[in-house]
Amino acid sequence: MSEEYIPQIFMAALSGGKKVDCYFTNGAVKRFDVSIAIRLGGVFAPLKNQDVFERSMLVYDGVLAFDLTGRREPYEMVDICADIIYEQGTDVVVSAA
Numbered sequence: 001m002s003e004e005y006i007p008q009i010f011m012a013a014l015s016g017g018k019k020v021d022c023y024f025t026n027g028a029v030k031r032f033d034v035s036i037a038i039r040l041g042g043v044f045a046p047l048k049n050q051d052v053f054e055r056s057m058l059v060y061d062g063v064l065a066f067d068l069t070g071r072r073e074p075y076e077m078v079d080i081c082a083d084i085i086y087e088q089g090t091d092v093v094v095s096a097a
Contacts, residue, residue, distance in 0.1 A: 007086035008062035014054060018047070021092055022064055022085050030089025032064070034080065043078045 011023040018035040034053070037044045046068055047053045056066040065079040 007066055007082040009059050009082050009085070010062070012057065012059050012064050014057070018050075018053060020064060022089065024082070024084075024086065027060075027093065028086070030085055030090070031092050032080070032085045032089040034064075036088075037080055047078075059075035094097065 007024055008025045009022045010025055013023075015021045015031055016040065017033075019031055019033050022030050022032060024030065030082065034044075034047060036048050047056075047066060051067065053066070056068050058065055058067055058068070060067075060074065060077060062080045062097045063082050064085060065077045067073075067077050069076045
């Protein structure tokens with residue numbers, strides 16, 4: 001019986017500009033350009049500011065998140081689903097699994 005992989009990020013690193021390298025639990029590393037989300041505006045609009053972008057980025061509960069308030073309150077963070085990053089990100093390292 002084969003189980004489908006459910007993407008989970010365990011670490012993220014800035015990769016220049018608005019790009020982030022996301023490290024997944026299966027060994028894959030995907031580079032994702034967050035400017036795609038920023039162009040949507042709304043809750044992502046504050047991330048246009050590079051200082052806010054860099055200072056607020058973190059991994060929370062398996063997803064790439066941005067803690068815009070600095071209080072580490074889960075319901076106040078904005079995030080990008082790990083599934084989206086896994087599917088749309090550029091391969092840096094292909095999955096080991």
